[in-house]
Amino acid sequence: MEQRLSLITLGVASLPRSRHFYEDGLGWTPSSASQDSIVFFQLGGIGLALYGREALAEDAHLAESGPTSGFGGITLAHNVRTREEVDAVLALAERAGGRILKPAQDVFWGGYSGYFADPDGHPWEVAWNPFAPLAEDGSLQLPP
Numbered sequence: 001m002e003q004r005l006s007l008i009t010l011g012v013a014s015l016p017r018s019r020h021f022y023e024d025g026l027g028w029t030p031s032s033a034s035q036d037s038i039v040f041f042q043l044g045g046i047g048l049a050l051y052g053r054e055a056l057a058e059d060a061h062l063a064e065s066g067p068t069s070g071f072g073g074i075t076l077a078h079n080v081r082t083r084e085e086v087d088a089v090l091a092l093a094e095r096a097g098g099r100i101l102k103p104a105q106d107v108f109w110g111g112y113s114g115y116f117a118d119p120d121g122h123p124w125e126v127a128w129n130p131f132a133p134l135a136e137d138g139s140l141q142l143p144p
Contacts, residue, residue: 005046008076011053012120015039018050021119025096044138053120075115077125081134083112089126090114098124 012018019039022028031040031047039050057063080086086104093116094100101123104114113127135141 007047007049009049009051009056010118010120010122011056012050013053014119015050015052017119021096021098022048022050025098026092071123075123075125077127079127079129079132079134079140081128083128086112086114086126086128090116093118093124093126 010018015037019030022039022041023030028041031042033040037052037055041048078089080089090100090104098116098118101115101117102113104112104126107113107127109129110131111127111129113125115123115125117123132140132142
């Protein structure tokens with residue numbers, strides 16, 4: 001199996017609310033592949049999809065446990081180029097209706113990060129990592 005992540009799909013309680021958060025609040029542009037039942041965003045070399053939580057659980061043959069049943073064991077990360085950009089992105093997410101989970105702060109691994117939750121509680125880390133800079137195209141460059 002090749003090392004690749006192609007698409008992250010978030011199960012959401014209200015597709016219109018979540019689309020509004022990402023599109024109008026965060027300023028992301030949906031793909032023309034989006035439909036009434038699913039919204040896609042191109043994120044560099046991977047995609048993010050928003051899909052109804054119950055429909056996603058049914059599609060994966062999983063029991064639906066409710067939209068806010070607690071931590072699902074996964075976080076999403078948005079790395080930025082500067083410390084200051086961490087604060088700006090967290091502020092944007094909060095203005096868009098997100099909830100700050102952890103204000104930006106210096107972290108034990110030498111970077112600067114904070115967390116917000118989208119309207120469905122999906123946690124996003126916003127991080128500046130001086131040890132893994134972003135390429136010009138925005139892709140993460142991990143050390144070999």
